[in-house]
Amino acid sequence: MKTRMFVIADTSSLTPQTVINYIVSLGKTLNIKDTCYGIMVEGDDDVVENITIKVREKFNADIFSKHRAYPIGDERRCRATRGGGARPGYYFLLEEYKLLPLISNVLKEGRFKTIDKKKKKPVDVDILKKAIKEKV
Amino acid sequence: MKVFIYPPNSMILQDLVERFGHTPLALAKEIERRVNDPELDSPPMNITEIDVKVGLKYAAIEVPSGVRGRLAMFGPLIDEAEAAIIVNNFPSTFGCMACARTNELTIYLIKQKRVPTLELDYPTNEEEVEDFIARIKGFLEGLK
Numbered sequence: 006m007k008t009r010m011f012v013i014a015d016t017s018s019l020t021p022q023t024v025i026n027y028i029v030s031l032g033k034t035l036n037i038k039d040t041c042y043g044i045m046v047e048g049d050d051d052v053v054e055n056i057t058i059k060v061r062e063k064f065n066a067d068i069f070s071k072h073r074a075y076p077i078g079d080e081r082r083c084r085a086t087r088g089g090g091a092r093p094g095y096y097f098l099l100e101e102y103k104l105l106p107l108i109s110n111v112l113k114e115g116r117f118k119t120i121d122k123k124k125k126k127p128v129d130v131d132i133l134k135k136a137i138k139e140k141v
Numbered sequence: 142m143k144v145f146i147y148p149p150n151s152m153i154l155q156d157l158v159e160r161f162g163h164t165p166l167a168l169a170k171e172i173e174r175r176v177n178d179p180e181l182d183s184p185p186m187n188i189t190e191i192d193v194k195v196g197l198k199y200a201a202i203e204v205p206s207g208v209r210g211r212l213a214m215f216g217p218l219i220d221e222a223e224a225a226i227i228v229n230n231f232p233s234t235f236g237c238m239a240c241a242r243t244n245e246l247t248i249y250l251i252k253q254k255r256v257p258t259l260e261l262d263y264p265t266n267e268e269e270v271e272d273f274i275a276r277i278k279g280f281l282e283g284l285k
Contacts, residue, residue: 006177012152061160070159071152074172081176094150100232101152107270108153112160117275120268 007053008073011043011060014109015102017067027063028056038077042098043068047077066112069105142284145222145251149215154226157274161281166218175214200246211243212250219250224257224284226277231263257284 013019021039028037028046033056035048046053057070075082084092111117142163146154149168158165175189196209199216227248251258259280264273 007173010152057159069152069156071155072167072169072173074169075176079176097150098152104153104264104270107264107267108274111267111271111274116271117278118268118271119275119279120272 006047007050008045008047008076009053009057010045010071010073012069013043014067014105016106016109019064019067024060031056031059036077042102045073045077066109142223143221145218145225147227147247148231149218157277158281161278163281163284166222168214171214171218199250208240208243208246211240212246215247219254222254222256225251227251227258227260228263229260
């Protein structure tokens with residue numbers, strides 16, 4: 006068994022229900038959960054991997070995916086049994102979620118440009134000494 | 142090729158590695174093995190005393206047990222790695238990467254392995270994101 010998370014980029018008009026409908030139309034035996042950030046899919050390893058490839062082909066850069074360690078509704082992670090509060094791992098999701106619209110745009114438009122970053126050199130000791138003598 | 146990602150729980154890195162045709166070595170793989178293990182009798186605990194002993198392969202006995210426990214999870218992934226992508230300066234809330242010593246040792250172990258490695262800074266604006274993806278794409282395509 007394998008579980009995968011599918012996170013929809015904030016700027017996309019895609020809804021979790023659209024993704025669920027598409028997955029259901031593929032006719033595979035899977036356990037799917039609708040969440041606030043997208044969906045979670047659980048099933049046999051090869052079925053889940055196959056679904057991931059198809060979802061990526063269909064929705065391209067609107068959706069991002071990662072392997073999730075815990076099964077859906079696992080008591081150690083699920084908020085329903087933990088008495089509320091953010092689930093462990095939520096902070097990471099929140100942090101990456103902010104970056105998804107930018108990544109999604111870049112991937113869609115194929116804007117792959119590298120920037121030449123010049124490392125900032127530390128200030129010369131003589132300049133520092135001179136500044137100290139002048140101002141102190 | 143199997144690409145170790147750092148931070149090992151990053152969804153963005155995992156997704157990009159898969160998108161560009163490689164297998165990411167992410168933390169979920171190791172945690173999944175542990176949480177589905179029927180021997181685990183204390184549910185919220187992912188790390189057991191066995192892991193702390195396994196961690197001795199990657200860190201000395203003087204190293205705190207918490208670091209060794211974490212390395213017992215990252216270590217097998219590093220052993221499998223054929224390439225690595227390291228992202229530096231990521232936000233402090235970025236997953237469970239809060240143990241600074243484990244982070245240092247993880248990067249040290251990757252560098253010791255001498256596999257092709259790409260080091261990047263966590264992007265904060267659109268220009269940096271373009272650069273971030275372009276470098277990852279170039280690196281991963283070069284591995285083929």
